[in-house]
Amino acid sequence: MQRAVIVGAGLAGLRVAEELRRAGFGGELVLVGGETHLPYDRPPLSKEVVRGERDDTTLKPREFFDEEKIELRLGSAAVGLDTVTREVKLEGGSALGYDELVIATGLTPRKIAGLPDLGGVHVLRSIDESLALREELAPGKRALIVGAGFIGCELAASMNSGGVHVSLVEPQSAPLASVLGEQVGELVGRLHKEAGVDLRVGVGLAELRGDGRVSSAVLTDGSEIEVDVVAVGIGSIPVTEWLAGSGVDVDNGVLCDEVGRTNVSHVWAAGDVAAWQVDVGGRKRVEHWSNAGEQAKILAGALTDTSDPDAAVQVPYFWSDQYGLKIQALGTVAAGDTVHVVKDDGRKFLAYYERDGVLAGVVGAGLAGKVMKMRGQIAGAAAIGDALEAASA
Incomplete structure (x- = not known):
């Protein structure tokens, strides 16, 4: 056997x-x-x-x-x-x-080399780590999240909803910039700022200080902030x-x-x-x-030699939940694509990603129906001009 x-x-x-x-x-x-x-x-x-x-x-x-x-x-x-x-x-x-x-x-998870071994510093990957982090959170606590990728952004939104004072630092120009590009990353960043998160872009973590337990963090711009807990999410x-x-x-x-x-x-x-x-x-x-x-x-x-040769083309899909909005990405979005924001009401948004003249992907926040209906056009490599014309109709 x-x-x-x-x-x-x-x-x-x-x-x-x-x-x-x-x-x-x-x-x-x-x-x-x-x-x-x-x-x-x-x-x-x-x-x-x-x-x-x-x-x-x-x-x-x-x-x-x-x-x-x-x-x-x-x-x-x-x-x-x-x-x-x-x-x-x-x-x-x-x-x-x-x-x-x-x-x-x-x-x-990636780790930041040279950090001291201090209590209150967490790297999230396992359920045990998530439960341990949760034990340290309470309304009024001061949390620093290092890295504004999907994990960092979701942690910031979750902590913020529980009354924690959150500082979110990201060396890139916007949250999720390396995944969704700077333009859409700024729209995500807007959600965090409006929720009261202290979002700092273009800056990273230089040093953690404390006596047995973390008490402050020094950033690469020289500023120092007092913290009770730190979560590192740098990929x-x-x-x-x-x-x-x-x-x-x-x-x-x-x-x-x-x-x-x-x-x-x-x-x-x-x-x-x-x-x-x-x-x-x-x-x-x-x-x-x-x-x-x-x-x-x-x-x-x-x-097992049982493949279906007529299986439909799969369109990549992922999502993230932040501040009561589902941020969805359909297709192969990349930071280097040309981005067309076709809807933005100040909170919800919809963006089309153009590559080589065709619709490569769609990203939306709070607009699930409008995102998912584009699956066929992405699979069929629809011309971006046709997609934009339909969106404006």
Whole structure:
């Protein structure tokens, strides 16, 4: 009987396991994870969990794994891989053989080098970290959030809603500028400013001070602010160090073809850690919730030879919840695109992203219907002129 081992017990790993069973894989299926928790959803960690609205984001109950005959190896992080003997090396010295291996180890947060080890400083990635951060928050507390990416922006909105005084610092010119571009980033920044967040762009963290516990932060412009708690959200990097010496090609993620195959036979990758072939000469990692499910279905079809050649073209999609608005991005938006803001009422907005004369993507806040109805035009590479004309009609 064949054994498929999935390393990474997050959303992508779970989705791969589900899709393999749906595709008819009847062999042994083992899901390996470094945390002791059942696979859980991460997007709520910076929102509902830190606000105290949820304590548990488990995706499937234990009964599901029993019914689907999915063996769980939790609390056993992978530390090495031998692709010759086809064995995954686990913490504690044990090894797990495989016939097919799927790498779904996700990301780990970037850290700022040289920071002192002070109480009150948090890096958000796990549910335990989110719960620990929540314990430190209360109305009137002073929080510094370093990094205005999606995690930082969502944390700022969540803390602000609980009466915490929030300072949000970002070295770039606007929140989310590297993802959505400066123009739309400024519209997101406007939401934070109007909510009372002390948003500072073009500035970063230089130093943290305190005696055992953080009490102030010095920024790169020389200013110093008093703080009770600090959350660092400056991005993440793929968890690939355990693949050193395995022969699996890695370059800002595990390099894959268009269905998740790596350069090594019987080794696949999916989710945030995987850089899939997306066009001629290009590979890209997509760090979004919906992407995990889409890749899992494609990979499972390829692994079991049950792929649907007529499957519809998938249009990338992600979202972020801030200040009661759902900020949605549909398509392949990039900071270097030409941006056309077609609607802006001072709070809600809608922007079209142009690349090479066609509609590449749409970003909207509080306008879900207007965003999602553009899926067909994005998939069909509609001319930007036609899209803008229709928007103004």
